[in-house]
Amino acid sequence: MIQHNGGGIVLQVDIKSSKPIYKQIMDQIKEGVVKGVFQPGDKLPSVRELSTMLTINPNTVSKAYQELEREGAIETRRGRGTFIVENYKPQADPDRLGQLNDLLKKVVVEAYYLGLSKKELKQMLADLYAKLGGARL
Amino acid sequence: MIQHNGGGIVLQVDIKSSKPIYKQIMDQIKEGVVKGVFQPGDKLPSVRELSTMLTINPNTVSKAYQELEREGAIETRRGRGTFIVENYKPQADPDRLGQLNDLLKKVVVEAYYLGLSKKELKQMLADLYAKLGGARL
Amino acid sequence: MIQHNGGGIVLQVDIKSSKPIYKQIMDQIKEGVVKGVFQPGDKLPSVRELSTMLTINPNTVSKAYQELEREGAIETRRGRGTFIVENYKPQADPDRLGQLNDLLKKVVVEAYYLGLSKKELKQMLADLYAKLGGARL
Amino acid sequence: MIQHNGGGIVLQVDIKSSKPIYKQIMDQIKEGVVKGVFQPGDKLPSVRELSTMLTINPNTVSKAYQELEREGAIETRRGRGTFIVENYKPQADPDRLGQLNDLLKKVVVEAYYLGLSKKELKQMLADLYAKLGGARL
DNA sequence: GTGGTCTAGACCACA
DNA sequence: GTGGTCTAGACCACA
Numbered sequence: 001m002i003q004h005n006g007g008g009i010v011l012q013v014d015i016k017s018s019k020p021i022y023k024q025i026m027d028q029i030k031e032g033v034v035k036g037v038f039q040p041g042d043k044l045p046s047v048r049e050l051s052t053m054l055t056i057n058p059n060t061v062s063k064a065y066q067e068l069e070r071e072g073a074i075e076t077r078r079g080r081g082t083f084i085v086e087n088y089k090p091q092a093d094p095d096r097l098g099q100l101n102d103l104l105k106k107v108v109v110e111a112y113y114l115g116l117s118k119k120e121l122k123q124m125l126a127d128l129y130a131k132l133g134g135a136r137l
Numbered sequence: 138m139i140q141h142n143g144g145g146i147v148l149q150v151d152i153k154s155s156k157p158i159y160k161q162i163m164d165q166i167k168e169g170v171v172k173g174v175f176q177p178g179d180k181l182p183s184v185r186e187l188s189t190m191l192t193i194n195p196n197t198v199s200k201a202y203q204e205l206e207r208e209g210a211i212e213t214r215r216g217r218g219t220f221i222v223e224n225y226k227p228q229a230d231p232d233r234l235g236q237l238n239d240l241l242k243k244v245v246v247e248a249y250y251l252g253l254s255k256k257e258l259k260q261m262l263a264d265l266y267a268k269l270g271g272a273r274l
Numbered sequence: 275m276i277q278h279n280g281g282g283i284v285l286q287v288d289i290k291s292s293k294p295i296y297k298q299i300m301d302q303i304k305e306g307v308v309k310g311v312f313q314p315g316d317k318l319p320s321v322r323e324l325s326t327m328l329t330i331n332p333n334t335v336s337k338a339y340q341e342l343e344r345e346g347a348i349e350t351r352r353g354r355g356t357f358i359v360e361n362y363k364p365q366a367d368p369d370r371l372g373q374l375n376d377l378l379k380k381v382v383v384e385a386y387y388l389g390l391s392k393k394e395l396k397q398m399l400a401d402l403y404a405k406l407g408g409a410r411l
Numbered sequence: 412m413i414q415h416n417g418g419g420i421v422l423q424v425d426i427k428s429s430k431p432i433y434k435q436i437m438d439q440i441k442e443g444v445v446k447g448v449f450q451p452g453d454k455l456p457s458v459r460e461l462s463t464m465l466t467i468n469p470n471t472v473s474k475a476y477q478e479l480e481r482e483g484a485i486e487t488r489r490g491r492g493t494f495i496v497e498n499y500k501p502q503a504d505p506d507r508l509g510q511l512n513d514l515l516k517k518v519v520v521e522a523y524y525l526g527l528s529k530k531e532l533k534q535m536l537a538d539l540y541a542k543l544g545g546a547r548l
Numbered sequence: 549g550t551g552g553t554c555t556a557g558a559c560c561a562c563a
Numbered sequence: 564g565t566g567g568t569c570t571a572g573a574c575c576a577c578a
Contacts, residue, residue: 034249057555077289079563090252112171115227152488194578308523331563364526386445389501468570490578
């Protein structure tokens with residue numbers, strides 16, 4: 001039986017942000033999976049539903065879903081809807097690993113410019129792990 | 138006395154990258170400062186010099202310098218050129234701190250999707266600190 | 275006497291695939307005929323049976339059967355069921371021949387992009403002929 | 412120096428086809444590369460130019476270009492335009508290899524239904540190789 | 549000038 | 564009902 005996330009969807013979008021809306025959606029869904037708010041097999045709101053909920057254009061939602069599918073995080077079943085992938089197997093893609101390293105490097109550099117010590121940044125990381133969900137990670 | 142980084146500049150850009158060129162420049166200069174490749178007071182190449190060196194549009198270099206100045210990382214002395222700021226004092230800007238947290242959160246989420254454990258990510262962070270320059274950080 | 279493929283049907287569909295389910299069914303039945311898994315005159319499962327077996331919508335099976343009938347691969351005998359055509363005579367439809375050529379052209383182009391040499395592609399073709407059933411082809 | 416394909420672009424599109432327009436564009440550009448009509452480093456028409464030439468919507472061209480970039484066939488340089496990739500290195504992606512095999516299997520099955528013998532299909536393949544460009548393949 | 553993002557809305561294939 | 568494709572057109576970041 002298909003689990004339905006029901007009315008408790010927590011997605012929200014900031015129209016004014018410089019981050020593209022479709023990326024905001026992507027990041028929130030992926031974060032939701034890490035947090036456990038979305039479980040494997042969960043049905044996501046349909047393109048129309050979500051676009052109505054967020055008062056944005058359906059195409060924008062569609063783009064977010066398509067990108068997420070390409071990343072292997074969600075999957076669409078024709079005529080039925082879009083779902084969190086059931087058995088996600090992380091593959092150590094060297095490209096994405098390099099991008100992650102670059103991103104983390106940027107974090108370190110920014111931390112320096114904000115006056116954060118190594119210790120403080122490590123603490124920030126630990127806090128995030130605690131907040132996102134200690135069990136899964 | 139003014140130190141000139143001279144011909145030994147190590148900046149390089151990838152015009153094929155999806156990351157804007159001006160941001161590539163910004164990130165490399167800031168990383169160079171953290172690494173110690175650029176020292177406080179060092180003179181940066183002029184807009185014209187750098188744009189010629191990198192065969193890119195002068196406006197692009199200009200934009201990078203303007204943004205860096207806004208962030209307080211470099212300063213322009215009228216008629217004399219652009220320099221790495223002498224006595225950079227990090228201020229704990231709440232906005233930028235929030236952005237840093239978001240960036241790090243994204244790192245954690247991506248790490249999950251790449252199958253990296255908390256331990257592995259912490260190690261990656263430690264490696265970066267070691268590589269960027271243990272002394273300063 | 276009517277041969278019944280019975281419970282030994284080997285059809286299966288992937289509801290996550292981007293290929294429409296009705297096309298998956300069509301392709302598998304046609305492949306089954308080429309392989310000899312389905313013999314001329316064999317009775318196919320009823321729409322209702324197959325849709326139950328595959329847990330898909332009956333309309334989807336119906337569409338697959340209709341298309342196959344249009345192509346002349348199967349035939350419906352009123353009140354008796356659906357059968358693999360007895361004496362299939364290929365007609366050299368210019369349209370379908372053109373489509374086949376286009377499909378093969380696409381294969382050649384894709385092979386180039388995957389780094390497959392002409393020789394390797396020819397070998398792939400030979401392997402497929404061997405695997406699908408040397409006798410009939 | 413950048414080679415410009417000039418006015419001799421040969422792309423064309425069939426609005427009535429069931430094949431999506433963006434895929435028609437993709438296939439034609441990839442075929443053009445194999446044929447040598449497009450050389451590595453060649454500039455493609457801009458999104459606006461091509462959409463005007465083909466009297467289709469810019470978004471449709473954009474989608475084709477983005478997909479091609481994802482496949483590694485072309486690359487966009489910010490603010491400058493879109494180019495055939497300079498040093499394309501085919502990587503033997505197992506997924507895409509499997510898809511190619513499926514496509515070729517479909518060709519074999521269709522050939523059977525059209526009454527083409529193994530010999531005739533091999534000849535069709537040989538003809539395509541001859542036509543697309545013996546040198547490169 | 550160039551591509552990227554987004555809106556508003558239509559039509560279609562599929563299940 | 565569901566996502567996929569496409570149009571027409573706006574605005575923006577980047578070079």
